[in-house]
Amino acid sequence: MHDVHRLRRALWTALSLPIAAGCTSTDPVPKPQVEPSKAGPTPPPDDAKDNVEAVERVPDSRPWACEVAHWCEARAEAIALGSPNVALTNGCPATVELPEGTTSIGAGTTVGATSVTATLVHTLPPDVVIEGGKPDCCYSWTYECRGGRPLVIGEELVVARIDAAFESWSESAVGVRLPAGRDQRDQLARAWLCDALFEHASIASFARSTLELMAVGAPASLLAETHRAALDEVRHAALCFDLAAAYGAPATAPGPLPCAGPRASSRSSVARTTFVEGCVGETVAALVAKRAASACTDPVVTAVLETIADDEARHAALAWKVVQWLLRDDDGTIAAELKTVWEAVVVGGNEITDGDGRVALAEYGRLGARATRVAAQQAHVQIVGPMLDALIQQSSRARESCAGSVWA
Ligand SMILES: [Fe+2]
Numbered sequence: 001m002h003d004v005h006r007l008r009r010a011l012w013t014a015l016s017l018p019i020a021a022g023c024t025s026t027d028p029v030p031k032p033q034v035e036p037s038k039a040g041p042t043p044p045p046d047d048a049k050d051n052v053e054a055v056e057r058v059p060d061s062r063p064w065a066c067e068v069a070h071w072c073e074a075r076a077e078a079i080a081l082g083s084p085n086v087a088l089t090n091g092c093p094a095t096v097e098l099p100e101g102t103t104s105i106g107a108g109t110t111v112g113a114t115s116v117t118a119t120l121v122h123t124l125p126p127d128v129v130i131e132g133g134k135p136d137c138c139y140s141w142t143y144e145c146r147g148g149r150p151l152v153i154g155e156e157l158v159v160a161r162i163d164a165a166f167e168s169w170s171e172s173a174v175g176v177r178l179p180a181g182r183d184q185r186d187q188l189a190r191a192w193l194c195d196a197l198f199e200h201a202s203i204a205s206f207a208r209s210t211l212e213l214m215a216v217g218a219p220a221s222l223l224a225e226t227h228r229a230a231l232d233e234v235r236h237a238a239l240c241f242d243l244a245a246a247y248g249a250p251a252t253a254p255g256p257l258p259c260a261g262p263r264a265s266s267r268s269s270v271a272r273t274t275f276v277e278g279c280v281g282e283t284v285a286a287l288v289a290k291r292a293a294s295a296c297t298d299p300v301v302t303a304v305l306e307t308i309a310d311d312e313a314r315h316a317a318l319a320w321k322v323v324q325w326l327l328r329d330d331d332g333t334i335a336a337e338l339k340t341v342w343e344a345v346v347v348g349g350n351e352i353t354d355g356d357g358r359v360a361l362a363e364y365g366r367l368g369a370r371a372t373r374v375a376a377q378q379a380h381v382q383i384v385g386p387m388l389d390a391l392i393q394q395s396s397r398a399r400e401s402c403a404g405s406v407w408a
Pocket residue numbers: 148149199202232233236308312
């Protein structure tokens with residue numbers, strides 16, 4: 001059974017609740033009691049797209065990208081690295097491609113191991129005279145982290161910075177198989193630091209989620225699961241810092257993280273943020289971690305990735321349960337908003353082609369950027385979309401059932 005199908009089945013089972021079990025907001029959240037095949041909506045069948053090598057459509061919105069790097073250079077250099085067949089803006093390619101494994105480019109700028117495509121963010125007009133080699137094409141790109149539940153403040157994803165002045169989060173020395181090359185070891189250390197900081201931020205994200213859920217009267221079961229998930233993230237962060245240290249990261253101490261207070265909480269707003277940050281983010285993280293574990297040949301790293309994959313799948317199920325609970329008393333408003341959010345997340349992607357061998361670190365548990373994007377796209381289209389449709393359908397049927405009740 002393919003990993004996409006297994007994850008979809010697990011989530012579907014966790015959400016397989018009887019339709020129209022109750023018509024009031026005071027009903028407790030029921031536990032799964034019936035087989036998925038008897039629970040109304042059924043998962044869509046697998047299809048041939050469960051294939052990493054397939055040509056895929058990549059969503060523009062990528063909440064699993066957690067760090068931005070920048071590069072500015074003269075046009076000639078940018079054009080030399082320009083992606084094939086991309087448009088020029090003021091003589092600068094819209095995107096530049098970097099061979100995976102690139103560790104530095106430009107004047108001291110360091111690029112992550114799993115960064116591939118940089119996107120143009122700024123140009124100078126072509127008729128401007130560049131003095132002293134001043135750069136005229138500026139790009140930015142993101143690290144392709146596994147993701148998980150992000151900490152969003154305003155419109156920004158927020159993570160702490162590594163700061164050796166603080167206490168290390170690495171709990172134990174782990175024996176991993178080290179690549180021979182210093183560059184690869186550095187890339188692995190950076191990649192695991194990136195994941196560690198994202199996991200660290202997830203702790204705060206779940207803490208804020210507790211307050212936001214309480215503000216809309218969430219039941220105890222959801223609050224308890226949210227607290228357990230936050231503790232999972234503490235463990236994930238420590239595991240990732242352990243691996244970063246094993247590959248030679250000089251410091252594994254997250255510095256201060258901006259304080260993220262609860263956002264204005266209505267049932268609609270909690271549904272929207274839970275959907276994006278949990279249903280999408282955690283589902284993608286679970287699949288990426290599972291796929292990375294499958295490709296990894298180091299048993300120590302594989303064990304970490306398996307642990308994280310299982311936990312993230314449970315966190316994804318929690319997010320879906322929250323959305324399901326919020327949809328139970330929905331008059332159609334939340335459902336419509338979630339569909340709009342979903343379309344904004346998944347529509348407008350770029351075409352990517354199959355892998356081209358840039359998976360040098362897969363045996364160490366790091367998927368290449370393209371494989372990460374494909375996994376994310378598959379999670380979006382084959383899991384998140386059908387799950388959302390099924391929950392909305394379930395909510396709609398429950399509403400119709402209540403409307404038809406004599407005592408409603
Ligand atoms: Fe996590």
